[in-house]
Amino acid sequence: MKFKDYYETLGVKRDATQDQIKSAYRKLARKLHPDVSKEADAEARFKEMGEAYKVLKDPETRASYDQLGANWKNGQDFQPPPNADAGFEFGGRGGHAGFGDVSDFGEYFEQMFGRQTGFGHGRRHNVHAQGEDHHAKVQIDLEDAYRGAERNISLRMPVIDDSGHVVTRDRTLSVNIPKGIRSGQTLRLSGQGGPGIGRGKAGDLYLEIVFRPHPRYRVDGHDVYVDLPLAPWEAALGASLTVAIPQGSIELSIPPNSAAGRKLRLKGKGIPGKEAGDLYVVLNIVLPPADTEQAKEAYRKLRDAAPFNPRAFS
Template sequence: MAKDPYEALGVARGATEAEIRSAYRKLAKRYHPDMNPGDKAAEERFKEASAAHTLLSDTEKRARYDRGEIDASGQEQGFGGFGGGGARYGSSPFGGGGTAGGQGFGSGEDFSDIFSELFGRSRSSGGGGATRPMRGQDQSYRLRVDFLDAVRGATQRLTLPDGRSLEVKVPAGIEDGQTMRLKGQGGPGMNGGPAGDALIEIQVAPHKLFRREGRDIHVEVPVTLAEAVLGGKITVPTPSGDVTVNVPKHSDSGTRLRLRGKGVAARGSHAAGDQYVTLKLVAGTVDAELEAALREWADRHVAYDPRRDLVD
C-alpha cells in the first residue's frame, strides 16, 4: 500500500501549494539516486516523495484523495485497482508508469523544471536534458587526537566507512572542536565535476597531567615539605620534554611558577604559550623525628591560624 502522501512529504493536510513544493524539493535533493548511488533505502524514499508530490501537486487529484475517492496510489477507492479510472501514480518520474507533470501549481511546471534547479539539468528545446558538471557533496567525519599531538602537531590516518583512509596532518595548537577541511576528499563529483571536501572535526583526548587554557598549559606538581620550605631544583614535565625548575624557598601549596614558551607551540600569528606549574605540598613519609620537630615548631607558633580567614 502506498504511503499517505502528506506523511511522505512531512506536511500537514492543510499545507499550501508552496509548502508542498518546498517539502518535495528538500526530499528530492536529499534522496535523489544520483546523490546516493547504490543506496536502495534512499531510492525508495525518493520514489515515495515523488509519488506523493505527483498526487498532491494536482489540484483535482488532491481534492479527490482528501474526499476519500482515490487512495494514495491514485486508485479508485472500493474497486481494488479494477475498473475505470484506476491509473497508478506511485511510479518514479524517471520510469514508466505515472505521469510526471503536475498542473496543480498553476505554472505548468513539471519534474524536469524542479531537477533543473536542484541538480543543474538544463532543458533543451526538444525536451531532452543536457547535464553540466556537479561538485560532489562535502562529507563530515570525527578524528580523536591525543592531547600532546594536538599541542605539538602530528600526522594521523583516518579510516573512512567505505574502507578508504586519509592522511590527516594535524597542525600544532589545534583545539578541541575545530574542523579541518581536506579539499577533494569528500563525495565524488558528477558529470566530470570536482569531488567535495572532507570536513574533519577534531576531538582532543584529555591528558592525565596537562590541562590547556587557550595557548597555555597547566600542570600540578607535588613537592615535599623540605622542598617547599628549603627550596631546590625539581624536574617538571612539559609537552616538549622534562625541564629543571627552581622551587623558591618558603613556597606553599598552590604556589604557581611560570615557564615561558613551554605551552602550545608558536604557529602563524600566534606566539608560543606558557606553562604554569602549580605546587602541591605532600607530606610523604613521616617518621618520629619529623613529628618531634613539627610538634616543637607548633608549640612555639600557637598563635598562627591558617584558617582565620574562613571564620566570619
C-alpha cells in the first residue's frame, strides 16, 4: 500500500487553515474537472483530489490523518501502525464517510478512521438539545482485565482554533476498568461527551477498549496464550515448573515426551467473567548452544545413544 500525501495533492502546507484547504480544492476542481480539463490525467487527478479533500475538510478526520505523522512521503510504501486511532476522541458516529472510488490507502483510512467520525453530524439547532455523544478507542493492559483497575485515560479532541487551524484539545479522565472486560467491548461514561445546548444534558462518551501488545501474552477473545521455553530434557522426561500467569503463578506439570507446539490448557485461567476464558501454555523447546567442546561432546553422546531421525515424521 502506498502512502498518499493529501496536502501535496491539494497543493497546501500541513499547517493550512480549513478555509485555505477549501479554497485550494475549489480551484483544482474547476481546473481538473473531466468535463472541462483537456489534460490526459485530469480524471485520475480529480479523483485523487476528491479523496484528499474528503479527509482534510473535516477537522476530525484531518487530525486522524495528521496523527500518522509527517515523515511519510507520497508514494512511499506504507505500513499502518497498530491502533493508530487510539486516544483520539471523536464527536458522533455517523458511519463510514463514503469516500467512493478511492486508493488502497484511502480505503485503509476509511476503515480505520471513517467509522469514528460524525462527518458533518453537528449539533441540533434547537434552543435546548442534548449534547453530542463522543467516541474514543483506548488501550489498557491485559492485567487490568484480570483484576479491574482505576486508570487515568488521556484523550485528544480535534477542534478549530480562532485562526482556522486544526488543533487538539487534551483532557484526562479517571476511568474504572471493570474486571473481566474484553478487547472490543465499550465503556459508557455518562455526561462526558459534548456539552448540551441551553438546558440540554451533556452527551455521553463511549470508550472502545483494546489491549496493549503484551511481551508475554497473546489474547484471542477471552482466551490467553503464553509461550513456555523448555530444555530438551524437560520436554522429553517431563518436569514440574513454576509458570507466571496474569493472576500470579502456578505449578505446572510438563508431561513426558511433550512435542514443541503442544498446548496445555488451564481451564478458567483466561480473562475472568461469567464464562471465564482459558489459558493455554504453548511449549517451545529451546536447544542449548553447542558453543564449547564439552557441549559438542554431549550432543555426540546423545546422537549415538538415542538414534533419531526427525524427518521420518514429516
